[in-house]
Amino acid sequence: MASDTLTTGDGTRTGRRRRTRSPRAGLTALAVVLSVISVLPVLWMLTSSFKTRETVTDGKLIPTDFTFDNFVYVFTEVPFARYLWNSFFISAVITIAALFFHSMAAYALARLRFPGREKLFGVIFATLLVTAPVVLIPLFMVARELGLLDSYAGLIIPAVFNAFGIFLLRQFYLGLPKELEEAAVIDGCGHWRVYWNIVLPMSRPILSALAIFFFLANWNAFVWPLVATSDQDLTVVQLGIASFQTQYTSNWNYILAAATVAALPMLILFFVFQRQIVESVKTSGIK
Numbered sequence: 001m002a003s004d005t006l007t008t009g010d011g012t013r014t015g016r017r018r019r020t021r022s023p024r025a026g027l028t029a030l031a032v033v034l035s036v037i038s039v040l041p042v043l044w045m046l047t048s049s050f051k052t053r054e055t056v057t058d059g060k061l062i063p064t065d066f067t068f069d070n071f072v073y074v075f076t077e078v079p080f081a082r083y084l085w086n087s088f089f090i091s092a093v094i095t096i097a098a099l100f101f102h103s104m105a106a107y108a109l110a111r112l113r114f115p116g117r118e119k120l121f122g123v124i125f126a127t128l129l130v131t132a133p134v135v136l137i138p139l140f141m142v143a144r145e146l147g148l149l150d151s152y153a154g155l156i157i158p159a160v161f162n163a164f165g166i167f168l169l170r171q172f173y174l175g176l177p178k179e180l181e182e183a184a185v186i187d188g189c190g191h192w193r194v195y196w197n198i199v200l201p202m203s204r205p206i207l208s209a210l211a212i213f214f215f216l217a218n219w220n221a222f223v224w225p226l227v228a229t230s231d232q233d234l235t236v237v238q239l240g241i242a243s244f245q246t247q248y249t250s251n252w253n254y255i256l257a258a259a260t261v262a263a264l265p266m267l268i269l270f271f272v273f274q275r276q277i278v279e280s281v282k283t284s285g286i287k
Contacts, residue, residue, distance in 0.1 A: 042263070049257040056253040070257035074244075080258060082233070083240035087262075090155050090236065091218040097160045098214050099207055106169030107195050111181065121170070127163045132223065140227055150231045158228075159218055165210050172206045173199065212273050216266055237262045 048056055049070055051063045058064070074080050108114075109121050139158055140149075148154030176199070184194045200207075222238040229235070235243070241258045 042267075045256050045263070046260055049253070049260040051253055053251060053253050056256065070253045071261065073254055074258045074261065078240065078244060079232075080237075080240060080261070083235050083237040084261070086234060087219050087237040088265075090152065090159075090221075091215045093152075093156050094159050094218045095211050095214040097156070098162055098165055099211060101160065102162065102165040102210075103169055103200065103203060103207065104195065106166050107173055107199055109166070110170045110173035112191065124163050124166055128167070136223065136227065139224075143228060148228070150229050150234065152234070154228045155225055155234065155236075158224065159221070162214065165214065168210065169203070169206060172203065176202060208273060212269060215269070219262075219266060 044061060047061055047063055050066050050068070051058075052065045052067055052069075055063065055065050105124075109117060109124075143149055143154050143158065148157065180198055180202075181194050184198055189197070220238060221236065222242070225234075225236045225239055226242075229239075241255065241262060244255060244258055
């Protein structure tokens with residue numbers, strides 16, 4: 001709604017309103033439709049996990065026979081709690097190690113001057129173009145030669161390096177004011193102290209978002225754990241759901257209950273830290 005003000009010959013001001021249609025109305029409607037389409041599968045999984053075996057495929061969103069037996073079955077018939085712990089431990093260690101090493105590498109590539117810096121960054125950035133299946137067999141052979149198969153180390157070490165994290169942090173550090181670092185150097189601080197006391201505290205928004213991305217990616221990891229481990233004690237939650245589905249092909253109520261348990265921690269993590277994710281995108285240096 002917009003208004004125009006007119007002045008008559010005797011100085012009297014009169015108002016005239018004209019109706020305008022908001023150009024955002026169509027985009028808002030499209031966003032609502034896409035949001036519903038995105039949320040509906042998750043909502044259907046959640047509600048179907050409380051259905052019985054007879055009603056799980058009835059196509060209804062709201063369960064007619066509400067039951068918690070599916071979750072009891074999941075935690076009693078298979079060591080699903082062990083699967084959850086393995087995924088949490090592996091994802092947490094990878095996230096902490098990745099943030100520590102990536103931030104140091106990104107700071108060096110953004111601020112330190114050394115021969116071949118730009119070429120080194122180009123090589124790291126180029127690895128983003130290489131998909132995981134391409135390096136799966138070479139990675140398996142290297143892990144086998146190093147004795148990393150069927151161990152936590154074999155699940156953690158290959159997943160620590162991520163070129164996306166180094167790239168995003170480097171772009172963020174390039175946007176930081178150099179005056180703060182120069183003042184610290186004048187006061188006698190070395191590169192390590194500048195990095196630890198100045199750069200890291202200013203990197204909390206981007207580090208928070210990357211922590212969520214890394215944790216989520218490794219929580220959902222499937223291919224590498226499938227190749228690198230055969231020990232049941234090292235089974236992660238995604239492999240646990242896959243084996244559960246193989247054993248109970250027609251029991252979708254149990255499968256959906258297991259999938260719901262695996263998805264809920266990530267959904268809660270996202271809703272708690274969604275503000276940090278948005279802030280990191282705004283301050284990451286990507287224009």
